[in-house]
Amino acid sequence: MATHCFCFCFQELFLFDSAGKEIFSEMLEKLWEQPNALCIVYDVTNEQSFSNSAKWLEKLRTQASGIHIPGVLVGNKTDLIDRRVVEQKQAKDWAETNGLEYCEMSVKEMENYEAPFHIMANAFHRLYKERVETFHSLV
Template sequence: MVKLRARCILVGDAAVGKSALSQMFCSDGSHFQKNYTMTAGVELLVKSMSIPETNDSVELYIFDTAGRETFAETCEKMWGQPSVVCVVFEISSLDSFNSCSRWLERVRAHCNGLQLPGVLVGNKSDLASRREVETAVAQEWAREQGLQYHETSAKEMENCDAPFLSLAQAFHAMYQDRRQIIQRLSWDPTDHQ
């Protein structure tokens, strides 16, 4: 049994629903903010995710970051070294989707060359009648960037756990991989003849 810890950077344009999504996830659906308040800095939320079919878990430290450019630069300083990234846009705004590559680059710049598992989230799936970003288009871009794609509706409590479970699983898989590499590396054959 192991409890891993991951620093999850949550980014995307202002008002796409990053805070709604993370609060929905962390409160198990009991907390949807009906009134919009803009996040001005970074809000830290912590939640532990169990990894299915194991006794392991990943504690996610979610850095919910202001999407508004005026605040973004200050927020970056609080990220530290990211473990995983969650980039959010809203399916009813093409602009917010187009910003995703810029957000992703911004987080990657803090990684010092370390691998960064990530997800792309199309939020506000309840606004399907006003959809500006087709699922296939978002999926294709996510694939190119090595991200998993999920659509969610924080408002309708739809699928909000999925992106975070995906991140926890990717981080856990990376741990297992590194664990095996180190195990192999430290095994000295001359001691086992």
């Protein structure tokens, strides 16, 4: 399973899902002009999927140089307990080191699947409030 990377734009809410496919990378870079939040999803049963998270984060940070972009790293497929290779602590530490929140889910079991969207919505709302306050301070 490939790593997924989602980005949000501020004026309107757009979700871009690359499905971890390199073929979409160039197209996404054009769409990522000014992302405001991100969500990187990896497969807890696939070490390469987790490693690809760093690649996607680096691509995004290169695109948005000098701007802090809040986001979340999401471990998916937690229902596959016996096949897990990426431990929660390892992923959580990586996320924290990279300024991201962390959560896990199982889409198959419909377990905690809403968490990343709540995290992203909260980040998006915080950015909106900050920009409104900035605008009001200029008026």
